[in-house]
Amino acid sequence: MTATFAGKKLLVVGGTSGMGFESARIVLEQGGEVVLVGNQPSKAETALQALAPLGKVTVIVADLMTTKGMQHVRQVINLEHQDISLLVNAAGVFFPKPFIEHEEDDYDKYMSINKSLFFITRDVVKNMLAAHIKGAIVNIGSMWAQQAIGATPSSAYSMAKAGLHALTKNMAIELGASGIRVNAVSPAVVQTPIYEGFIPKDEVNGVMDSFNSFHPIGRVGTPRDIAETVTFLLSDKASWVTGDVWNIDGGVMAGRNAG
Template sequence: MSQFENRKLLVVGGTSGIGLETALMVAQQGGSVVIVGSQATKAEDARAQLERVATAGKMFALTADLHSAESVRTLIETLRNEHGDIDMLVNSAGIFYPVSFLEHTEKDYDAFLSINKAFFFITRHIAESLVEQGKPGSIVNVTATAAKQAIETVQATSYSMAKIGLEAMTKHVAMELAKDKIRVNAVAPAIVETRIFERFIPGDKLDDAMAEFHSLHPIGRNGTTEDVANTIVFLLSDKTSWVTGAVWDVDGGMMAGRMLAK
């Protein structure tokens, strides 16, 4: 029997990057998967990728604007009506672009922080459903090393506020739900090579910029989506049944290296 057969995963932010890679791994290992993205075409393309690798489960794609409370409520209602059997959740959606503290606008702040509100209430719905059914479950949030370590050249104030808030939510919810056999953990990646950097680094400079980031990691390279997804899948699985409330640095040694440097 495959590791995730007869289980169903919801990935919020599952149409690209770490979220999609996690969804692919679970699909390959027998699980059913529901991915949530902001664009219908992109979500359907991702669902088709999942279908190509799926070994047992069924694949679904939903869309929602995580910045809109109304859209999130509609998503939750769809999950309630059509996907009451979800027992795994990954909150992986996110945006990043550098903006200095003195130039921050309210729009910038809301762009980063409103995603946490969506995570909060989607997670509450999944947990409530599991408790009502008396089922165990596993939840993994994707935070960032930037939440714990400020770097002068990385302008990420509200982004880091959002990520450290997600880390706090991870620990508190883990304690509340432990009695219900619902585990809640998080991964904190350093620099992972995803398309998110294309938003603010010109295409002709992207390769050089990413090459410069390698040196920030003691292990000598940036992370890949597979590096992080492997750890997420491990935390979702029963192999980590005694792990809850943990925030694991998946960062090529960045946090350890910076702490030693101090």
């Protein structure tokens, strides 16, 4: 097994399931150390048990929709993990709803996560700069930030993810000269637990299957599909890539897939 990430410490915000979890797994498999942030103690413990045999793993449990949760993560990072050199921002929620039916609470859920990601990332970057650490950051954006889908009306979600895409480009410009690369990935439909927030668990597989033909490649994505690209962007193999948003979408953004 290659030791691509030997001597590196990765923080995965939203790392106890889905794309973040798989990104953590790959980094551990390739010699790195991982710090996960998740909001549910049971999921955090399950993730820890699954990943611990692969390498050194630490878990921070916090609700990123609250200021208290955000501050807790920042405090732990600044006290115990000032040597983080890699960061994946994978936390998110997804509740499709027509624009006119959105309430303030819906909007706040998305924007509070963005706020947490913003300030956790700021603290990580400040530590990297202070220690002259050259590193890489990957934000998990979304195809919905670039293209509206009638079957899944997602105005607030799309607005939040578009903000994450914009943050990616701004950070890349500011931090490039310091040796810190910042990119984002923009997935289409990926089968992760995020859909269980609004689809009954026993119906998720059927709903996911209905989206296969939406993708020119003929299937929805897997967390590993996304994680392979995320970890490539984290690695030195992508040392001349920064400020970009990579579509990992089975061809959706290439054009309309009719017939």
